[in-house]
Amino acid sequence: MGFAQLKDVAPGRREFNETVSGHPDFPQLIALKIDVQRRGVHYTDQALSMVDAEIHQLRSANIFGTRDAVLRPQLPDSLLLRDGTSIVVDPSPLDHDPYFVDLIDGRLFLVDAGEVLEEVDLWHKPRFYDKFTRSGIPMNLVAQARPQRINLFLSSYCHFWAKDDGGCKFCDIVNFGKQQKSIFAGKPNRPRPADIAETVREALRERGRFTTFCITGGSVLKGGELFDVEVSHYIETLQAIGENFSTRKFPSQIVASAFNERQLSRLYEETGLSSYTTDLEVLDERLFQWICPGKAEHVGYKEWRSRLIRAVDIFGRGYVNTGIVGGIELARPHGFRTEAEGLARTLDEAEFLAENGVSTIHTVWVPRPGSTFGDQTAPSLDYYIRLAKGLHALRVKYRLRVDFDDYRRCGNHPDTDLARLL
Amino acid sequence: MTSAVTSGVAALINDRDTTKVLVTTDASGVPHAAVTDFVQCGEDGRILYFEPLESSVANRNLTASIWFDRQVSIALRTPADERFHIGARPLRALVAGPAFQRHYDAFRARFGDLDLATVWVLQPERVDDQDFEQARRRQAEDRPFFQHLDRIARHASP
Numbered sequence: 159m160g161f162a163q164l165k166d167v168a169p170g171r172r173e174f175n176e177t178v179s180g181h182p183d184f185p186q187l188i189a190l191k192i193d194v195q196r197r198g199v200h201y202t203d204q205a206l207s208m209v210d211a212e213i214h215q216l217r218s219a220n221i222f223g224t225r226d227a228v229l230r231p232q233l234p235d236s237l238l239l240r241d242g243t244s245i246v247v248d249p250s251p252l253d254h255d256p257y258f259v260d261l262i263d264g265r266l267f268l269v270d271a272g273e274v275l276e277e278v279d280l281w282h283k284p285r286f287y288d289k290f291t292r293s294g295i296p297m298n299l300v301a302q303a304r305p306q307r308i309n310l311f312l313s314s315y316c317h318f319w320a321k322d323d324g325g326c327k328f329c330d331i332v333n334f335g336k337q338q339k340s341i342f343a344g345k346p347n348r349p350r351p352a353d354i355a356e357t358v359r360e361a362l363r364e365r366g367r368f369t370t371f372c373i374t375g376g377s378v379l380k381g382g383e384l385f386d387v388e389v390s391h392y393i394e395t396l397q398a399i400g401e402n403f404s405t406r407k408f409p410s411q412i413v414a415s416a417f418n419e420r421q422l423s424r425l426y427e428e429t430g431l432s433s434y435t436t437d438l439e440v441l442d443e444r445l446f447q448w449i450c451p452g453k454a455e456h457v458g459y460k461e462w463r464s465r466l467i468r469a470v471d472i473f474g475r476g477y478v479n480t481g482i483v484g485g486i487e488l489a490r491p492h493g494f495r496t497e498a499e500g501l502a503r504t505l506d507e508a509e510f511l512a513e514n515g516v517s518t519i520h521t522v523w524v525p526r527p528g529s530t531f532g533d534q535t536a537p538s539l540d541y542y543i544r545l546a547k548g549l550h551a552l553r554v555k556y557r558l559r560v561d562f563d564d565y566r567r568c569g570n571h572p573d574t575d576l577a578r579l580l
Numbered sequence: 581m582t583s584a585v586t587s588g589v590a591a592l593i594n595d596r597d598t599t600k601v602l603v604t605t606d607a608s609g610v611p612h613a614a615v616t617d618f619v620q621c622g623e624d625g626r627i628l629y630f631e632p633l634e635s636s637v638a639n640r641n642l643t644a645s646i647w648f649d650r651q652v653s654i655a656l657r658t659p660a661d662e663r664f665h666i667g668a669r670p671l672r673a674l675v676a677g678p679a680f681q682r683h684y685d686a687f688r689a690r691f692g693d694l695d696l697a698t699v700w701v702l703q704p705e706r707v708d709d710q711d712f713e714q715a716r717r718r719q720a721e722d723r724p725f726f727q728h729l730d731r732i733a734r735h736a737s738p
C-alpha cells in the first residue's frame with residue numbers, strides 16, 4: 159500500500175494530533191508509544207531488510223500472544239524511542255491501521271499516513287541467546303530479554319483455565335502457549351533451577367546489559383493452601399537466580415497470584431526477591447467477577463486487594479503494585495458505558511490502593527484473537543493519556559516510588575514511564 | 581547538522597582540568613546547576629553527558645527537557661580562566677544497546693565502580709564566549725547607561 163493513498167484518510171493521525179494538543183503537559187513521545195501499542199506496527203520490507211538475526215532480538219518465546227493469531231519469529235521483537243522509552247509492541251494486520259516501521263536513509267522510523275514521526279531502534283539480542291545450557295537447552299528458551307531486563311516465564315498454563323470460562327477474558331495464555339509449542343519446540347514447560355542458574359550466570363557476563371528480573375507465569379492453584387505450589391516454584395527459581403549474586407537481595411519482581419502473608423513472608427525471607435506484583439486487572443469488584451471469574455471464585459476481589467495491602471508490610475511502600483489492563487473496564491457488554499465513568503472509577507480505587515502503599519500500573523489493552531474479548535476494541539488515546547496521568551499523579555500525591563517497574567526495568571506501562579520525573 | 585562547537589571549544593570540554601557546570605530545569609522551569617566531570621565532546625560535535633545516577637535531579641530534568649523540547653546549558657571555565665556558555669538540546673537518551681554498553685565499560689574503566697544510568701546526547705545550538713574583560717568593555721561601549729555615577733565622578737569619594 160502506498161503512503162499517498164493513506165494520506166487522504168488518516169483518521170488515526172488526526173486523532174493523535176487532536177489528542178496531544180489537548181494535553182500539552184503530557185510527553186508526546188509517551189503519547190506516541192501508547193498509540194503505537196494501541197494500533198500495533200507493520201514492518202515494511204525495506205525495514206525488514208536491515209534486521210539481522212545475529213544482532214537484533216527477534217520475537218522470543220513469550221507468555222501472552224499476538225494480535226493477528228500468527229506468530230512470526232523472524233520479525234523484530236520490539237522498539238526503543240530516542241528518549242530510551244521502550245515500545246513493547248506486536249506486529250498488527252494492515253486492516254488494524256498499524257503504524258509503519260520503515261527504512262529511510264539507512265535508519266528506521268515510525269511512519270504514519272506518510273508522515274515520518276520518530277526514529278526507532280530495534281532491541282538488541284543479548285549474548286546468552288546463542289548459548290546452550292549443559293543440559294542442551296537453548297538459553298533463549300530458559301530466559302528472555304527486554305532491553306535491560308531478564309524475563310523468566312515459569313509456565314504457559316494457568317489453572318484458572320481448567321474450568322470453562324475460568325480464565326481472564328482478555329487473556330490468551332493457554333491458547334498462545336499451544337501455538338508457541340510448534341515454534342519454540344524445545345521450550346521446557348517449566349525451566350529447571352539448574353538451567354536457570356546457568357542461564358542467569360551467562361547473562362550477567364554481559365556488562366551493562368541488565369538491571370532486573372521479572373518472573374511470572376500462569377496461576378497454580380495446587381498445594382496444601384491455595385497457591386502453595388506456585389509459591390514453591392517462585393522460591394526455587396529465585397534461589398537459583400540468587401546463586402549468582404553476592405548480595406542477599408537483588409533487583410527482582412514477581413508477577414504472581416495473590417499470596418497470603420505466610421506465603422509472602424516465605425518469598426521475602428527465603429529468596430532475594432525485592433518487589434511483588436499481583437494483578438487485579440480491573441479496579442471494580444463487579445467487573446472483576448465478570449472479567450476474571452477464576453480469580454473471583456478462588457480468592458475474590460476484596461481479598462485479592464487486601465493481600466496486596468498486606469504485602470506492603472513485607473516488601474515495603476513502593477515495592478508492591480498491581481497491574482490493570484487499561485481500558486478493559488470499558489469492555490462490552492458489562493463494562494462502564496463511558497470513558498469518563500471508567501476513568502473516574504479506576505482512579506478512585508487506585509487512590510484507595512495508593513493510600514495503602516500499593517501502586518497501580520496499567521498496560522494498553524490489546525484485544526488478542528486467542529482471548530474471549532478478541533473482537534473488542536480498546537478505548538481512545540485520550541483515555542490512555544488521562545489514565546497514565548491519573549496514576550502518575552497518585553504516585554506524586556502519595557510519594558510512591560515504582561522503581562522496580564519503571565521505563566527501564568519494565569517499559570510496558572505508560573504511567574510508569576512518567577515516573578522518570580519522580 | 582553542523583555543530584556550534586568549534587574544535588577549540590571541543591578540546592576545552594574534553595580537558596579534564598576544565599570545570600564544567602551543567603544547568604537544567606525541571607518540568608516547571610526550576611533551575612538546577614551541578615559541577616560535573618562527566619561531560620565529553622564527540623567527534624561529531626555533539627556533547628555527551630554521562631549520568632551515573634538514575635535518581636539525580638539532572639537526569640530527571642534532562643528527561644523533562646527531551647520530552648518538552650527545552651534547552652539545557654553547560655558553563656565551562658578552563659585553567660587559563662577562559663569561560664564559555666553552551667546552549668544545547670537533548671537529542672537522545674542512550675539507556676540500552678551496544679553503544680550504551682560500550683560507554684558503560686569505558687565509563688567504569690575511567691571512573692571506577694560507578695554505575696551508568698544514561699548517556700545523554702546533547703546537540704549544541706550556541707556557544708557564547710564569556711570572557712569577562714571583553715564583556716565588561718563591550719558593555720561600557722554599547723550600554724553607557726549601565727553604570728553608577730560615582731564611578732565616573734570628578735571627585736570620587738574615598
Ligand code: SF4
Nearest residue numbers: 316325326329331376
Ligand atoms: S490469572 Fe488471568 S491473566 Fe493471569 S494467566 Fe491466568 S487467566 Fe491469564
